[in-house]
Amino acid sequence: MNPSRNDLLLFLTIIWLTIPSLIYGQKKSQERPGDSSYAGLIAESEKYFSNKLKTDKIVGLSAAIIMDGRVVWKNGFGFADRERKIPMTVSTVINIGSVTKTFTALSVMQLQDRGMVDIQHPLKRYLPQFHPLTRTAIHLDAVTVKSVLTHTSGIQSDVWKNSDLGSGRYTDVLGFINGTYLLYPAGMVGLYSNAGYNILGHLIKEVTSQDYADYVHRNIFRVLGMSHSGFAMDRLENRTKIYAYGRQAEEYELRDIASGGIYTDINDLARYAMGMLQAYRGESTALLRQASAIEMFSLQNAQVPLETNKKGLGWFMFRNDSTFAVYHAGSAGFTHAKLLLIPKRNAAVIVMTNTAEGGGAAEEFCFNQLPRFGLSIPDLFPPPISGSVHPGQNQVSPPDSLLEKHAGIYAESNSYNVVKVKDHHLTLTNGSTNLLLKPLTDGGFIPYEVKGADTIRLSDQCLFFKNISGSHFLIRQRNKRDYNLGYCLTSTDIGIWAKRTGLYEHFGYQMLIGDSKFKSAELYLSKDGVLMLRLKTMGSTNEIPLDAISPDYALTSGVNSGFGGFNVKFYEDTLYHVLEFAGLSFRMLK
Structure with a gap:
C-alpha cells in the first residue's frame, strides 16, 4: 500500500530532524588539511546544494571541486536509494x-x-x-x-x-x-x-x-x-x-x-x-x-x-x-x-x-x-557571422528584384517563416506574428511588428539573409549572437508526398523512456503548401516542416534544434504505407 503525501512528508520531517546526515550525505565535507584558502568556496558549495536539494526536489547529488590540481572538496547529498534510505556519497556510481x-x-x-x-x-x-x-x-x-x-x-x-x-x-x-x-x-x-x-x-x-x-x-x-x-x-x-x-x-x-x-x-x-x-x-x-x-x-x-x-x-x-x-x-x-x-x-x-x-x-x-x-x-557562443547594422544607420531602398531574392519559406525545427515582397518591402509571417522588414543593407533588415495600423520596432534584434554553401539562410541577431531561423526550402514538386498524407500509427520498436515513447506521425500539407510532420509522443506534439529531397526521403528542418536534423523515409509494403523517423516506424493502411 502506498503512503499518502502527508504521511511521506511527515516521515521525511522525522528523518530531517533525527538523521541529517542521510539528507545531506556525509556530515563533514572532504576538505583536506591546508585547504583553508577555499573555506568560503566550500561553505558556499555546501549551502548551495543543501538548498537545491529541497527547492528543486533532488533526491541525490554528488559534487567535487579541484583547485591547484587537487581535490579541495567533495561531498554527497541526499539519497542514492530513497526507498532504502541509502545516502548519496562520493562513491555512488551514476x-x-x-x-x-x-x-x-x-x-x-x-x-x-x-x-x-x-x-x-x-x-x-x-x-x-x-x-x-x-x-x-x-x-x-x-x-x-x-x-x-x-x-x-x-x-x-x-x-x-x-x-x-x-x-x-x-x-x-x-x-x-x-x-x-x-x-x-x-x-x-x-x-x-x-x-x-x-x-x-x-x-x-x-x-x-x-x-x-x-x-x-x-x-x-x-x-x-x-x-x-x-x-x-x-x-x-x-x-x-x-x-x-x-x-x-x-x-x-x-x-x-x-x-x-x-x-x-x-x-x-x-x-x-x-x-x-x-x-x-x-x-x-x-x-x-x-x-x-x-x-x-x-x-x-x-x-x-x-x-x-x-x-x-x-x-x-x-x-x-x-x-x-x-x-x-x-x-x-x-x-x-x-x-x-x-x-x-x-x-x-x-x-x-x-x-x-x-x-x-x-x-x-x-x-x-x-x-x-x-x-x-x-x-x-561564437561571434555572429550574419553581419552588422547600427541603430542610426540610414535605411536603403533596394529594388523589388533584389528583395525577391530573399522571398520564400524558411523552415525552422517546429515552424516556418513566410517571406514575401509587398509594397516594395519584405514581410515575414510566422503563425500569428507579422513583421515588416526595413532594409539597412542588402541583406540586413530591422524588423517591425505589425499590429493593426501600427508598426512597432523590435529594437533588440535585426534579421539577415545570407547565402551559405548554396543555401539561403535567415538569421536573427540578438545581443551579438546569431539564431538560425532556417533555410529557404527549394520549390520542388511534392506531389508524390501529397498523396501520402494521413495518420501513421507507431509500430515495432518503441522507446523505453516515459514521455519519449512515440505514438503517431501525421503527414499533411500546411495552408502555405509546406509538407509537415505532426509527431506525437506520450508527452508532446511537434509540428515539423519537411524538406522533400527525393521521392522517398525528406529531412526535418531546423539547424541543431528540436527535432531538426533527421531523415524521414517512406516505403510501401503489402498492406501499409510505412514512414520511418529516426529509425522508428509508423504505418497507415493502404
Missing part, C-alpha cells in the same frame, strides 16, 4: 551520459598519438563500410574524423531503433546511418550527433581490434586508477537508483555506449579530470601527449558558418581573449553529469545527480564558477 563523449574523443586522440589514426583523414579510410547517402555538393571524403569529433560532419543526430542495450549494440549505428542521407556538407553546420560518436566507437574497435568498452578500460580507466568505473554490462557496485517527477524511474541502459554509456563516481571522475589537466600541463603523458591535450582544448570550429557553441575536440569551450574553459554535460535515463575544466588554472568542477529535476542546479553551479576564472556564459 551514468554520466554524454560526458562519455570526452572519453571517446580522448581514445581517438590516443590512437593518433600512436600513429594509428589521423583525424584530418576521411572517416571512410578507417571505416570503409561508412557509405551514407549523399546529394549533389555533399562529398563523403569531406567527412573527416575531426568533423565527427566536432559534430560538424552532417551525420544525423540520432537513430532510436534498438537504442537500448538489450536490443542493440553501438556497432549497429553505422548500418542505420548508411540508410540515411548526410544532412549538410561537412564543416557547414554544427549538429550535435550521438550517432557520430557511436561511429567513432566503431572506428576505435576497427582500428584496435578491441571492443570500445575494453579499450576504454585498458587505456583510460586502468591508467588513471578509475577502479569504480565501467559500463552497464560491468554491473558495478554502488549504482544509484534514478528518479523523475517525484518517483523512482526504471533503469534505461543505452546501446550507445560510445556516446553515453560510462558509469562512474565522483572519486573516479575527479581522477579523470586531474588526468586531463595533467596531460594539458605536461605533468604526465601516461594518458595523452601534451601536444594532443592542447589540441583537444583548442578552438576547432571557428570556420564553421552555422554554429551554436565554441568547440574543441570532444569538448565545448568557454573562450575569450585571455582564458578558456572546456565543458561537457551529460544526461541518460534521467541522471545528469556536468564537468567543467579550467586548464590554465589547474581547476575543475564536477556535479552528478540521480534526479531528472537536478540537471538545472548542476549546470547552474558549474556556470556560477565561471567568473572566478575570468569567464562568463556568453564566452561559450
